[in-house]
Amino acid sequence: MLWTNLSLRQIAAELLLRGFRVSVTVVKQLLQRHRLGRRKAQKKRGLGRHAQRDRQFRIIAGLRATYTDSPNPILCVDTKKKEFLGPLFRDGQAYTNTILETPDHDYPSVATGVIYPHGIYDLKRNLGHINVGISHDTSRFACDSLAYWWDSYGLPAYPRATSILLLCDGGGSNGARRYVFKYALEQLADRLGVEIRVAHYPPHESKYNPIEHRFFPHITRACRGVLFTSVDLALEKMARTSTRTGLRTTVHLLAGDYPLGEKAPKGYKKNMRILFDDELPAWNYRAVPNNPGS
Numbered sequence: 001m002l003w004t005n006l007s008l009r010q011i012a013a014e015l016l017l018r019g020f021r022v023s024v025t026v027v028k029q030l031l032q033r034h035r036l037g038r039r040k041a042q043k044k045r046g047l048g049r050h051a052q053r054d055r056q057f058r059i060i061a062g063l064r065a066t067y068t069d070s071p072n073p074i075l076c077v078d079t080k081k082k083e084f085l086g087p088l089f090r091d092g093q094a095y096t097n098t099i100l101e102t103p104d105h106d107y108p109s110v111a112t113g114v115i116y117p118h119g120i121y122d123l124k125r126n127l128g129h130i131n132v133g134i135s136h137d138t139s140r141f142a143c144d145s146l147a148y149w150w151d152s153y154g155l156p157a158y159p160r161a162t163s164i165l166l167l168c169d170g171g172g173s174n175g176a177r178r179y180v181f182k183y184a185l186e187q188l189a190d191r192l193g194v195e196i197r198v199a200h201y202p203p204h205e206s207k208y209n210p211i212e213h214r215f216f217p218h219i220t221r222a223c224r225g226v227l228f229t230s231v232d233l234a235l236e237k238m239a240r241t242s243t244r245t246g247l248r249t250t251v252h253l254l255a256g257d258y259p260l261g262e263k264a265p266k267g268y269k270k271n272m273r274i275l276f277d278d279e280l281p282a283w284n285y286r287a288v289p290n291n292p293g294s
Helices: 008-017 024-033 053-068 139-157 179-192 210-214 216-222 231-239
Strands: 074-079 083-085 113-122 127-133 163-168 195-200 248-254 284-287
Touching: 008 024, 053 074, 053 163, 053 195, 074 139, 074 210, 083 231, 113 139, 113 210, 113 216, 113 231, 127 139, 127 216, 127 231, 139 163, 139 179, 139 248, 179 195, 179 284, 210 216, 216 231, 216 248, 231 248
Parallel strands: 074 163, 127 248, 163 195
Antiparallel strands: 074 113, 083 113, 113 127, 195 284
């Protein structure tokens, strides 16, 4: 692998020390001839490869195909990284008639608040939704976020739905090993009256969740260079997320209290109503409502 971070002028100076007198223009031509261009590192190498990785991907592909040909939605969910509020530095540039000055250190103590954007990407309709929390990113917050989406957008769009396919990462508030998440899912299924089928992406493979490349990058682009000085401003900028291929975004403030440390009730593991699949049950299971369709 060949690489250098020298400028064109610096390369010309180094060549001169070696007896080659060339101009900056010639250096540029030589780099192009040898296909040497400016590149940045890309985060594509996984930290590990689970033995059942390919098997789980085949299961997810099969579920997506089944749900695509049904009246049921396919939802990709994840919580985007938290954002601090206040006049703190954020990447990107924006048109302005004044200089934007921020503190030289982004200490959390300088922030006036924090937000947790929980994303829901409707794969079949290419529509995104963000529920912004101001408390904590917990399993109950994730399930309340789904409940709001269903009541506001899901049920009107999928009136004949009997099941929801939920594609999740393996960790976080909707982690595969979190019993409190499964407990919250049971309550959510009862609340919605529809089955919730969950499929988790294998460890280190969350980048393949469609929300990570079809929705979140566009949220980031829409907010580049904007200082999140208030919750309302953050909501406004996120709501402007769109693409030429039809992606549109809705945003809602989910202002509940979601304390950390919540756990499933005592004895829940013995009495849970989660139905685990025969194949890779740790990553594939269903939450079935007590009264379907109610």
